[in-house]
Amino acid sequence: MQRRHFLKNTMATGAIALAASSGLLVPGSVLAAWNKKAFDAKDVQSALKGAIGTELTEASDKIKIKAPQIAENGAVVPITISSTLSNVKSITILSEKNGTPLIAKFNLKGKSEAFISTRIKMGKTSNIIAVCESGGKFYSARKEVKVTIGGCGG
Amino acid sequence: MAKSSIKIRAKAKNGVVTVKALISHKMETGLRKDKKTGKVIPAHFIEEVVCEHNGAPVLEAEWGVAISKNPYLSFKFKGGKAGDTVKLSWKDNTGKSDSLETKVK
Known part of the structure; x- marks a missing residue:
């Protein structure tokens, strides 16, 4: 079935x-x-454009990124994104300096809360960008994570 | 049946269900080289993860190669209670897929 x-x-x-x-x-x-174009994009702008249709996001302090300040192992960086914005429809995660910045996009359906926790790979020290879609607008927050051993390639 | 690639736990508290899942998958980026042969290991990663609550989707995720090996995912949704079913399924770039259903505790 x-x-x-x-x-x-x-x-x-x-x-x-x-x-x-x-x-x-x-x-x-x-x-x-699967959004190949966005995931293959080599820079943040085109990755954002491919993933959410625009590269313009508004900085917001209502998005919280919980991530280690220093990640010893870039292959496993635990991050948690949460937001107090109302009615968040999607959460997109990017790592600015990864070869392909787009990491994942989570489409939240009606009942989901704006909360995602996962583990990502980071090539080197970089900003993590979280973009939340709320009420047709896109809000973003950044947080720097220092990586001592990269997690892409090897 | 072989052991599922998914471990999932869902817990309800005050009407909010927290789902925690672990998927066993190698999430190969396609950038790594085999140390012995020097050949690039082809990309093999999960592209799509869908989670359903009582048959209705609550989360649809698109993943790239930058999700860590043996991915961990946790999220929350409202309106669930103990005994409800939560189903997680994934599909990777080679067309493989798996799914597992569990009851909310």
């Missing part, structure tokens, strides 16, 4: 992706195909 469900979903997603690209749907409200 699961497999069938999955197939059906992928097909539906294809159709929706088409609709989204023709501007019928708001991107982000559907689970589109």
Whole structure:
């Protein structure tokens, strides 16, 4: 049953992706195909543009990034993003100086709280950027993490 | 059935469910080289993670290669209670996928 469900979903997603690209749907409200362009982007601006459709974000102190000041091992940097902004629809995480800055985008559905905790890889000392989407606007916060051993390549 | 790649725990407190999950996956970036052969190890990573609460999606995540090996993910959602089902599924860039369902405690 699961497999069938999955197939059906992928097909539906294809159709929706088409609709989204023709501007019928708001991107982000559907689970589109993996955003290769954004994840392959080599700089923060194009990564942001690919992930959230704009590179302009407003700095906000309502987003909290919890991350170590110094990460001994860049391959495993625990981070927690939380926000007191209301109705946060998505949380996007970037690491400024990674080869490909975009790390992940979390699309929160109705009931989810603005809280994400995960572990990321960082190539070198860099700012972590968290972008929250709230009420059609994008807010961001930064925090520097010093990395002593990089976690990309080797 | 083989052991699932996912470990998941969901706990309800005051109507807010906290989900914690660990996925066992190597999350290969495609940048690393095999030390013996000098060849680049091809990228192999999770692209998509979906979590459902009682069948309705609560979180859809798109991941890049910069999520650590054996990914950890924790998030919260409202309106859940003990006994509800929480299902986590992932799909990687080679088309492999897995999912696991658990009950909220």
